Amino acid sequence: MRILSSSVGRKILMSITGQLLIIFILIHLIGNSTIFFGPNGINAYAEHLHSLPPLVWAFRLFMLAAIAVHIAYGVTLTLENKAANPGAYAVKRNLKASFASENMIWTGLLVLCFIGYHLLQFTIHGTPDVVVGLDSANRPDVFRMVVTSFGNALISLAYMFAMLMLFLHLSHGIPSFLQTMGWNNEKTIPAFGTGGKVISAILMLAYISIPAVILAGLLKL
């Protein structure tokens, strides 16, 4: 298929998978924020979410496919781009490219490491800090698990660092996916540049608020 080999086509696939990941991030944030309603909030939410196992698995496979495509093309495009630019300037001054735009592959791979860790911890329960149990209503006690783990400052800091990487990735990723889809014109180009940074910053702060609030002792068991 032409789209899979074309330079522009593969970017469109990166853009679409990136958008799917962003939608997931938004839904995940809304879901996670039920933690501010205490055990009854997040434990009820988690139970609802997992009440239909086939749907859960369909969704997981879909996200896995999206991220696999995103990573595969992210890596190949980056390798091709490095090869196309011998990078041999003795002096090179960038007028527009940013730290975020130049390090998409690294912030992306760090986010990937985080996703691996996050799944190992809260989905597979494979890290030593995780406490698994049931709450008084016989639901899996997600609240206790999260509050206990985030009570460890090192774990909370790792999450905050990962969210900083996500911020960097999206501060370029949001304006970039709009441009790749062609949803852009002379006026929106600078506006989306700023808007992308603002939205990524809001996302980062919102996600960070959970470990921050727990570390500060405002959300307790």
Added chain:
Amino acid sequence: MNLTLHVWRQSGPKAPGKLEQYEAKNVSPDQSFLEMLDEVNEHLIKEGKDPIAFDHDCREGICGMCSQVINGVPHGGQERTTVCQLHMRRFNDGDTIYIEPWRALAFPIQKDLIVDRNALEKIMQAGGYTSCHTGGVADGNAILVPKQDADYAMDAAECIGCGACVAACPNGSAMLYTSAKVAQLAALPQGQAEAAERVCAMTEAMQEAGFGNCSNHYECMAACPKGINVKFIAKLNREYQKALFK
């Protein structure tokens, strides 16, 4: 004023190159950058040395031949200015100036500051045209073009094919150049018939010629001496999506 130049010298495509230092003395602020180099070359010739080879032609900012990366920016970083239109009043006495060729996989160095930009022609040959019957000259107003479309096409047509966008791009991509050509023809009625083939053929030719992929750094737009806007890259992306369903 007196300047210290560090110029990339390379005797041939395969030869190793290196930066060499030259002193440019008594430079007039009214000289253009190329005139300053002409004078350096005259001294080199008098000393029996090989003059610095660089591309140039019109020296009035329209042909796109001049191509030097000056202090890390293609064309030297003055907004909408080619090297030939850059003047020495932009510099200060005692400045050190680094002069290098365009650097990209698709632009092999020929000699010193001269690179081979045929790769851009390969993109053009792949679709940068509209097919028409030859014969008697058609009436100029036979096909009406709305003013807005004509303006848009003219903005894209400002591209002089210099390749600064490639030289500036961290990915050595020619997307700004290619998009300017695609958008120019896509905006006009004459360009419609071949629009879908054109965008596919030109982007494939870009890839085959060794240019990288666009990752939206917008470094090209900042370096372009004609102010070609990256909105044309968005237009190319839209044209490509339309072509997918053709």
